[in-house]
Amino acid sequence: xxxxxxxxxxxxxxxxxxxxxxxxxxxxxxxxxxxxxxxxxxxxxxxxxxxxxxxxxxxxxxxxxxxxxxxxxxxxxxxxxxxxxxxxxxxxxxxxxxxxxxxxxxxxxxxxxxxxxxxxxxxxxxxxxxxxxxxxxxxxxxxxxxxxxxxxxxxxxxxxxxxxxxxxxxxxxxxxxxxxxxxxxxxxxxxxxxxxxxxxxxxxxxxxxxxxxxxxxxxxxxxxxxxxxxxxxxxxxxxxxxxxxxxxxxxxxxxxxxxxxxxxxxxxxxxxxxxxxxxxxxxxxxxxxxxxxxxxxxxxxxxxxxxxxxxxxxxxxxxxxxxxxxxxxxxxxxxxxxxxxxx
Numbered sequence: 009x010x011x012x013x014x015x016x017x018x019x020x021x022x023x024x025x026x027x028x029x030x031x032x033x034x035x036x037x038x039x040x041x042x043x044x045x046x047x048x049x050x051x052x053x054x055x056x057x058x059x060x061x062x063x064x065x066x067x068x069x070x071x072x073x074x075x076x077x078x079x080x081x082x083x084x085x086x087x088x089x090x091x092x093x094x095x096x097x098x099x100x101x102x103x104x105x106x107x108x109x110x111x112x113x114x115x116x117x118x119x120x121x122x123x124x125x126x127x128x129x130x131x132x133x134x135x136x137x138x139x140x141x142x143x144x145x146x147x148x149x150x151x152x153x154x155x156x157x158x159x160x161x162x163x164x165x166x167x168x169x170x171x172x173x174x175x176x177x178x179x180x181x182x183x184x185x186x187x188x189x190x191x192x193x194x195x196x197x198x199x200x201x202x203x204x205x206x207x208x209x210x211x212x213x214x215x216x217x218x219x220x221x222x223x224x225x226x227x228x229x230x231x232x233x234x235x236x237x238x239x240x241x242x243x244x245x246x247x248x249x250x251x252x253x254x255x256x257x258x259x260x261x262x263x264x265x266x267x268x269x270x271x272x273x274x275x276x277x278x279x280x281x282x283x284x285x286x287x288x289x290x291x292x293x294x295x296x297x298x299x300x301x302x303x304x305x306x307x308x309x310x311x312x313x314x315x316x317x318x319x320x321x322x323x324x325x326x327x328x329x330x331x332x333x334x335x336x337x338x339x340x341x342x343x344x345x346x347x348x349x350x351x
Contacts, residue, residue: 017092018053019222020077020110020190025050025086027069027076031297044297046072048246050086054190057216059223061233061254063269064243067293070226073243074192077224078110079103090190108138108186115195117179118167127153127170127178128163134185152181156211173204177211184215192224197232209236231273234258242266245304246296248331252338262336262345264311265289270350285350302326303343316344 027047030040046069054060062070075081077088079095088095090106098106111134114120121130131149135141150160156177167175176196183191193212197205213236215221227233233240234254241251242265250263261267268287275281291308294300302325306312312324323343331341 016055018055019091020054020224021089022053022073022077023051023087023089025073025076025088026084027072027081028084042297045246045299046296047076048299050243050246050248052241052248052251054222054224056222057220058238059216059225059236061225061227061237061240062243063227063230063233063240065293066228067296068243069246069296070228070243071194074112074194074224074226078112078192080112104138109188110190110192111183111186111188112192112194113176113179113183113196116199117175117182120179121167121182123167126164126166127158130167130178131163131182131185134182138186140186148185152184155184155215156181157207171204172200173208176200176208180208180211180215184219187219188221190222190224192226194226195228196225198227198229205232212236230258230269242269245294245299247304247341249305249341250339251331256338259349260336260338260347261350262334262338262340262347263305263342264309265305267348267350268310285348287350300325303329303341305342311344320344 025047026049028043028045031042031044033039033041050073052060062073064070072081076083079088083096090110095103095106128149131152132141132145135145135148149163153160153163158174158177158181167178170178196212197208200208209232212223216223225233225237237254239251240254240257241248242263243249244265250257250261250266252260257266258270261270264287268289271285271287275284287310289308289310294304294307300307303309306324312321316324320343327343329341329343331339333339334345336345336347
């Protein structure tokens with residue numbers, strides 16, 4: 009973290025987040041026989057007008073992290089604060105008022121809205137819930153549709169009458185209705201064609217500049233977040249393993265998992281694509297109900313398998329690496345972190 013960032017106060021702050029889901033057995037009592045460790049001791053800060061991207065493979069816990077950060081799911085432990093106020097200490101009414109400041113855009117907005125309602129009613133719904141519709145709500149809905157690139161005269165149409173990219177714009181308009189400060193974007197372009205992705209990403213950047221929004225951008229695609237994120241946090245099996253400014257992460261990745269993700273990004277130059285270094289991860293992601301001891305990535309880590317000696321392997325298998333700066337300029341959770349240029 010730079011000195012300038014350290015001096016700022018975060019809008020949204022998450023400290024030591026833990027979220028476990030109980031595994032229940034059969035029978036009448038259905039007692040818990042274990043727990044899925046979806047999120048394990050995750051911390052991050054989001055600042056004004058900033059985009060923090062949370063990146064990792066499917067099942068790594070990034071979407072669950074986003075949901076507990078918004079108090080959409082209860083925490084097992086940890087704390088989330090918005091402008092210094094703890095969400096866990098708020099009463100339901102106070103938390104409902106806070107919803108105006110924090111909204112979410114889902115991966116598939118068609119699945120998160122009522123298909124029986126026309127689009128103008130879908131966008132107006134948050135205004136009605138918070139008692140804000142009667143104060144110029146109809147015009148605000150029209151303005152929101154214009155803002156996200158939709159035609160207000162199409163407001164009487166239903167979600168199934170719009171394309172995927174247009175439906176995502178509807179979801180964005182709905183999230184903006186209450187004039188939030190923080191938007192959680194949960195895989196907002198992963199279901200869209202590449203050409204449509206670019207339009208939605210450009211829209212998000214324009215909206216951030218216009219309204220001063222802060223984003224928590226959840227994605228499995230590093231090539232997407234490179235163009236929108238100020239900082240990137242890489243997650244693996246419920247933990248953040250590396251975090252850095254976006255360009256620094258791409259130019260100076262230090263965790264073997266991050267290096268493998270970056271090496272898998274296609275390069276448009278055929279000559280470079282044929283000659284550049286590839287890092288291949290083998291094996292399946294371990295079960296979050298029974299994660300490996302020590303470093304959680306060691307069972308798939310090419311460095312653990314091929315480069316370090318027996319003493320190093322013992323350290324990786326018995327000591328969990330802390331997320332700290334080991335001299336490369338940004339925090340990494342790896343005992344043997346070292347820079348590697350891949351792009």
